[in-house]
Amino acid sequence: MKHEVVAKPYARALFGVATARMREEQVGQALAEVITTWDNDPEFAQFIRRPEVPSEAKRDAVGRVFPDLDAIVRQLIHIVIDKHREDLLSTIYAEYQRLWDEQRAVVQAQVITASPLTAQQQQDLVDVLSQATKRTVEVTVQRDPSLIAGMVVRMGDRVLDGSLARRLALLGDRLRSGDGGGSVVEH
Structure with a gap:
């Protein structure tokens, strides 16, 4: 700091x-x-x-x-x-x-994916992020197989975690707390 x-x-x-x-x-x-x-x-x-x-x-x-x-x-x-x-x-x-x-109204986005993105997927992601931020978005893509599937997007202080690893962790937390949301059936 x-x-x-x-x-x-x-x-x-x-x-x-x-x-x-x-x-x-x-x-x-x-x-x-x-x-x-x-x-x-x-x-x-x-x-x-x-x-x-x-x-x-x-x-x-x-x-x-x-x-x-x-x-x-x-x-x-x-x-x-x-x-x-x-x-x-x-x-x-x-x-x-x-x-x-900031002067150019550009946002840097770091995207971490479980598997490689095609050029079209990367462009679609840039388009969606640009629309959401109302700025030009420059994307840097990294691969991390530990995500299992999905992606994590970091833009400044914001983190959008759409990875399967995160979803599984949340589901595990809900199951441990007893709030399975009714979506898990016990046998």
């Missing part, structure tokens, strides 16, 4: 500069590239996070790893390094992405 609180002003400032220069998408992509490298190269991330490494050496390393980095993102990273807030970069990116989505 603390990370989110501290990261928000950085993300808002970055988004404000990007918006003023009409470069929201490019800045987001450049920051995503940094985060991807950060996540995929633990040695680089550890070097940048080390408090004993001078800020100048960290800025030089960023310049070598990202020679063509967007100037706005480079400036943000330099500020973050100088303030010893390197561990906030991923959270800053997440908040930046949220602000960008």
